[in-house]
Amino acid sequence: MELIFATNNANKLEEVQAIVGERFIIKSLADIGCTDDIPETGVTFEENAQQKTDFLVNKYGLYCFGDDSGLEIDALGKEPGVFSARYSGTRDMEKNIDLVLEKLGDNANRVANFRTVISLYLNEQQHFFEGTIEGRIITERRGSGGFGYDPIFIPNGYSQTFAEMTPAEKNQISHRAIAVQKLTDFLRERYS
Template sequence: MQLCFATNNAHKLTEIKAILGDNFELKTLQEIGCNEELPETTDTIEGNSAQKAEYVWEHYSVNCFADDSGLEIEALNGAPGVHSAYYSGERNHARNIERVLSELANESNRKARFKTVITLTLAGKSHSFEGIVEGSIIDSPRGTDGFGYDPIFVPEGGNRTFAEMTLDEKGKISHRSRAFAKLVAFLQSYSGINS
């Protein structure tokens, strides 16, 4: 089945190709001729995910899925949440991490969770899939793999950050892989769509 993954994030693309395997032919935005920045103007992770997938369908008539993810920290009332990518005021992983650690400096509650919502738009109809991984925020970054907040997030029951794990290890437990497992299960059981 051919699908467009509505992202220009090379890290996400690599991660998702590893999860999806050979059953699906993934097209990038560039490959379908979409060079504009997709809208992300809602105030929720769910809303941004739907907005991107629906935009691609409406403007390119291509079956598409889009994801939006965020880090939700309990002591910060769910922040950075939908603003995770630009939490420091710019799209800069190191500065975003600095801001989070600064805001948690005197906080004993370090509970956090990563949440991904995927919206799949097939023939104009949208379907939503959510993946969550609970964990906590550590005091300083550890690890060199991954991206975003991976160096400060330790999943529940573990002792290594996402950035200390291999792509394969992270892929087995991450919020994104959990949401994508639901997407893949749906796609495999879905009939009535031409590949």
């Protein structure tokens, strides 16, 4: 089965394909020739994820899924949240990380979580899948892998940041992995 993933983020695409395996072929926006900037104007992860699938369904009529993910930091009132990708006003993740670290300062409360919501449009129905991983924000970057806020996030029960883990290690525990596994289980139940 082919599904369109409403992303051109190669890192996300690779993570998702590794989790779903060979049973499902995941294609990106580029694979279908979509160069539109899909709006993300929602105030929740669910709204943004659904906006992506609604856009693809309305324009291309394809089975698809979209996600929205973000970092939620307790001491910052769950910021950056849905604004994670543009927290500093730009898509520059170095600036976004700098802003998080600046706002946290020497605050002892470093509790945070990553959250992903996936919206799947299939057979004229919308389905949602969520994944969350709890952890904490450290005071300086560590590791060269991963992407986004991975260099400053350590999941509970681990001593490494996501950026210090191998992709396989991260894919076993990440918020996206949890949500994608729920999506995969749902698809396998119906299309095995």
